Amino acid sequence: MRIVLDVMGGDHGAETIIEGARLALQSRASITQLFLVGRAEEIEAAIKHTGCRDPRVTIVPATEVLTMEDKPVEGLRRKKDCSILRAVEMLKEGLADAMISPGNTGGIVAASIIRLRPLPGVDRPGIATVIPGPKNEFVLLDSGASVECRPAHLLHFAIMGGIYSREILGYNNPRVGILSNGTEANKGTELTQEACKLCQMADLNFIGNVEGHDLFHDRVDVVVCDGFIGNIVLKTLESFAKGLGGWVKDEVSKNPKRMLGAMLVKNALRTIKRRIDPDRRGGAPLLGLNGTVFKAHGSASALAITNAIGECTKALQHRLNQMIESEVAKANEHIGNAPTANAKP
Amino acid sequence: MRIVLDVMGGDHGAETIIEGARLALQSRASITQLFLVGRAEEIEAAIKHTGCRDPRVTIVPATEVLTMEDKPVEGLRRKKDCSILRAVEMLKEGLADAMISPGNTGGIVAASIIRLRPLPGVDRPGIATVIPGPKNEFVLLDSGASVECRPAHLLHFAIMGGIYSREILGYNNPRVGILSNGTEANKGTELTQEACKLCQMADLNFIGNVEGHDLFHDRVDVVVCDGFIGNIVLKTLESFAKGLGGWVKDEVSKNPKRMLGAMLVKNALRTIKRRIDPDRRGGAPLLGLNGTVFKAHGSASALAITNAIGECTKALQHRLNQMIESEVAKANEHIGNAPTANAKP
Numbered sequence: 001m002r003i004v005l006d007v008m009g010g011d012h013g014a015e016t017i018i019e020g021a022r023l024a025l026q027s028r029a030s031i032t033q034l035f036l037v038g039r040a041e042e043i044e045a046a047i048k049h050t051g052c053r054d055p056r057v058t059i060v061p062a063t064e065v066l067t068m069e070d071k072p073v074e075g076l077r078r079k080k081d082c083s084i085l086r087a088v089e090m091l092k093e094g095l096a097d098a099m100i101s102p103g104n105t106g107g108i109v110a111a112s113i114i115r116l117r118p119l120p121g122v123d124r125p126g127i128a129t130v131i132p133g134p135k136n137e138f139v140l141l142d143s144g145a146s147v148e149c150r151p152a153h154l155l156h157f158a159i160m161g162g163i164y165s166r167e168i169l170g171y172n173n174p175r176v177g178i179l180s181n182g183t184e185a186n187k188g189t190e191l192t193q194e195a196c197k198l199c200q201m202a203d204l205n206f207i208g209n210v211e212g213h214d215l216f217h218d219r220v221d222v223v224v225c226d227g228f229i230g231n232i233v234l235k236t237l238e239s240f241a242k243g244l245g246g247w248v249k250d251e252v253s254k255n256p257k258r259m260l261g262a263m264l265v266k267n268a269l270r271t272i273k274r275r276i277d278p279d280r281r282g283g284a285p286l287l288g289l290n291g292t293v294f295k296a297h298g299s300a301s302a303l304a305i306t307n308a309i310g311e312c313t314k315a316l317q318h319r320l321n322q323m324i325e326s327e328v329a330k331a332n333e334h335i336g337n338a339p340t341a342n343a344k345p
Numbered sequence: 346m347r348i349v350l351d352v353m354g355g356d357h358g359a360e361t362i363i364e365g366a367r368l369a370l371q372s373r374a375s376i377t378q379l380f381l382v383g384r385a386e387e388i389e390a391a392i393k394h395t396g397c398r399d400p401r402v403t404i405v406p407a408t409e410v411l412t413m414e415d416k417p418v419e420g421l422r423r424k425k426d427c428s429i430l431r432a433v434e435m436l437k438e439g440l441a442d443a444m445i446s447p448g449n450t451g452g453i454v455a456a457s458i459i460r461l462r463p464l465p466g467v468d469r470p471g472i473a474t475v476i477p478g479p480k481n482e483f484v485l486l487d488s489g490a491s492v493e494c495r496p497a498h499l500l501h502f503a504i505m506g507g508i509y510s511r512e513i514l515g516y517n518n519p520r521v522g523i524l525s526n527g528t529e530a531n532k533g534t535e536l537t538q539e540a541c542k543l544c545q546m547a548d549l550n551f552i553g554n555v556e557g558h559d560l561f562h563d564r565v566d567v568v569v570c571d572g573f574i575g576n577i578v579l580k581t582l583e584s585f586a587k588g589l590g591g592w593v594k595d596e597v598s599k600n601p602k603r604m605l606g607a608m609l610v611k612n613a614l615r616t617i618k619r620r621i622d623p624d625r626r627g628g629a630p631l632l633g634l635n636g637t638v639f640k641a642h643g644s645a646s647a648l649a650i651t652n653a654i655g656e657c658t659k660a661l662q663h664r665l666n667q668m669i670e671s672e673v674a675k676a677n678e679h680i681g682n683a684p685t686a687n688a689k690p
Contacts, residue, residue: 134591181573181576182576186416213580215581216584216587216589227526228574231527232524233578236557239557239559240585240586241585242561243561246479247617248617252613258609261609261611262609264603264609265596265610267603268603271596
């Protein structure tokens, strides 16, 4: 497998990303080539520091960086030699099989849509983030690629999320639900209600509306929503988990008795922390594109990058895109005559 | 103060609600009358069991109950003698100053809008839920009353939430933000972007877009969104907190060492649990109505009802509705010429 890694755009700099690459190369013989895209001097310095000397590594120079402050489309137009565009072009030209970037999400989405195009039958890509609960892991999508959606887009997210849950997470017949403000069929917006009708027609284990209360109680494996809501839900959870972690730390440091107790339960809390740590998967796939694209967390650690590369190789092994193309085509045929499929709510 | 309590529609039955009423009457001399609305026999039996004998209590019979399964508007049309409608009518007729119901949220919203009408200048009410973080408490609104919103509705939520934060939570100059998928000004949907423009014109400490990552890090005191998203955010947090609580319990029960540790940190965790317990406030106000209406949690405990009655008396003491009316009128004047105020996105 030939993987392109966008070395720029992470919060912790090129060295962290390249250290992640080094660890991945060490453990994965299936990687035949690893392209590091970004400012050549920075990459060379980071390779030196990390000792990431591997014959499979090639530097692909890109002089510009799309920052978090850049507006995606406008930024891509101005910064033609930015690392995200270079990475995407490697995929487009068939020089690599998959790419990973910790950079500007909107930029990755825009560059991928413009250069790679969505898969036939799919209009909009969706970011599929795996969220761990006490009993199951569910896929939340779209968690930030497509802000304004039509019903057919949610249907495609449902199908793609189902495939991801089945192939990558190993759920046999994943329960797919649309995130709404209640489980009753009359709940939701025009968008979610129309999307529900489409999902009922598709070949899915579709359980209808799910609400926030269902998420962490093993009731649903694929949670479908537009990218605006998905992004809010994901970041709110991250914020709450982080805030709560700090809060617990403050409270248990208040006296020696509590500090002793904290020491004794440390392993228990660490088990949970590891399970919910976003670094565990390191990245989330942008499903529905004519290419394999992973978004890594902006603040990804080296371990997160290593794990994201691992997730990426799994996606390639399972030929997710071929499955998505064929299952979406089937669903589109089913709903072909449904007047609501493309209705703008 | 004269308060109406809808005794039906809670998950734990009339007795729990009436026990909550008993405790509130014990501690609050400011309550001059308490009306218990619902099936008379059930109420009488519950009064007997709980010993809620107080000369301030009056039973108001209502033979029907709007259940969680009823569609709000249709249900209200069919069940003319339901407790929610009876309670709302007590307010309308000036027989009571405020009402509390743990029943069907959509039903409470619909009945209140139809019978009480929104306050002059306000189009849609918003449920203002107080969410505790490690450092501050923020108000999330709308957390479920108005599913599809226009920009002006979000502006009104911003104003009402600001007043609630200032008057009830005691924040001097509350920071008001619109919940979006990023803090940059170009982020968001058409709805949130237009609403941002309106909020910038209003007399608010408006900080622009906030994202999920900001919520639990003391960066915002009033989080504004439509009721669809607010409901999802609120329930997702409740679900995560509950799921995590169970998860921690499972992990710390795995061996004697951990169990001992758990005993030692019990008080620390209890402090946090109490702070984040929804029963602490017991209910959330439906702001923007020509009357004081509180929604109690469907699964409210007796203590939650007691606390909701307390919150209700605070709202009355602070004359929230007069403030809302005057501040909304001022803002509407400011934005009067703004073409986006009522634009349907």
